[in-house]
Amino acid sequence: MAYNISVIGNKESILPFRAAGVRVYECNGRGSALKALKSAAGDSAVIYVTEDVFVMIRDEIAEYDDKPLPAVIPFPGTSGGTGLGMELLNGSVERAIGSNILQE
Amino acid sequence: MARLNVSPTRMELGRLKKRLGVARNGHKLLKDKRDELMKQFMKLIRRNQELRRNCEAGLARAQNDFLLAGALLSDETLDAALMLPSRSVTAEVTFRNITGVSVPEFDYRITSGSKDSQCYGFSETNSSLDRAAQSMDRMLEMLLELARIEKAAKLLSCEIEKTRRRVNALEYVMIPQLEETIKFINMKMEENERSTRIRLMKVKDMVLENK
Structure with missing residues (x-):
């Protein structure tokens, strides 16, 4: 079955996705997000x-964690990465294994 | 470990022994499942880490390209150029089964417009915008791969947590409890047997005395 690919973010960050033909949602606050x-x-x-x-909107996104679809993936915006992606990754490693094995 | 609250009868003993058998069997199976999930998870997580690094770097580059391209154009021109995308991308989803966890896989498909078509005319925009758009096209595949792996890792981690809890509950609660209760019933029944024998001996003595 065909599904959409969507991007949520501020205007500058989603610009590249617009060119690629992905559906974008511009938002500038918690409500619109x-x-x-x-x-x-x-x-x-x-x-x-x-x-x-x-x-x-972390709590709302967490509702989709154990559902097969959709996959909600964070990416760094134009303001620069905060390492959130890696942090989440470490979180799921810790959840599965009990301790973080990725830290070198 | 507290024993279960059951009456010490032969029937209950049979029932508990059967339950213990099932619990042991289930424990073994779940332990195997946990180990296999763990193996798959480890494979995914290394790849995930690497892919995320690459994606973040790639995206930062693409965003920079766009900002630079946009700096040379007026806001209105850039907006107008990207306002109506000439093509749309959808994701084809299939599900794969990893030891009982159904994990989605994504494949992107361009539903309208072709891969090379741009959504704007060339008259008002510049070539750096073209380059930026092209580099974004290449990113798309990598981003979908990231989504697939990250979702799979997340689903697997949920399942591993659940399975681990079950394994531990069986190993440290259910099985010891059943074993203890079975032992209790056995002892109780032996005790009953002994007391019956003693009673019989006593009765026999009394009968002999009265003769």
Whole structure:
């Protein structure tokens, strides 16, 4: 079945995705981010979210963690990466194994 | 470990022994499942780490390209150029089964427009925008791969946690409890047997005395 690919973030960060033909949701606050997430989750397989927005609506995104679809993936916006992606990765490693084995 | 609250009868003993058998069997199976999930998870997680690094670097480059391209254009031109994408990308989803966890796999498909078509005319935009758009196209595949692996890792970690809890519950609660209860019933029944024998001996003595 065909699903959409969506991107949620501020104007500058989502610009490259617009050119690639991916559906984008521009948002500039918690309210609009939640609205975007809700409408994207209905028919998207993958939702890319900028890290600053991800932090804003973390609890709502966590609801999709154990569902097979959609996959909500954070990416660094134009303001630079905060290491959130790696942090989440470490979180799931810790959850599965009990201790973090990725830290060198 | 507290024993179960059951009456010490032969029937209960049979029932508990059966339950212990099932619990041991389940424990062994779940332990195997946990080990296999762990193996798959380790494979994914290394790849995930590497891919995320690459994706973040690639995206930062693409965003920079776009910002530079945008700096040479007016906001309106850039907006107008990207306002109506000439193509749309959708994801084809198939599910793969990793030891009982169904994990999605994504494949992207361009539904309208071709891979090389741009959504803007060349008259008002510059070549750095073209280059930036092209580099973004290449990123898309990598981003989907990242989504696939990250989702799989997340789903697997949830499942591993659940399985581990079950294994531990069986190993440290259920099985010891059943063993203890079985032992208790056995002892109780032996005790009953002994007391019956003693009673019989006593009765026999009394009968002999009265003769």
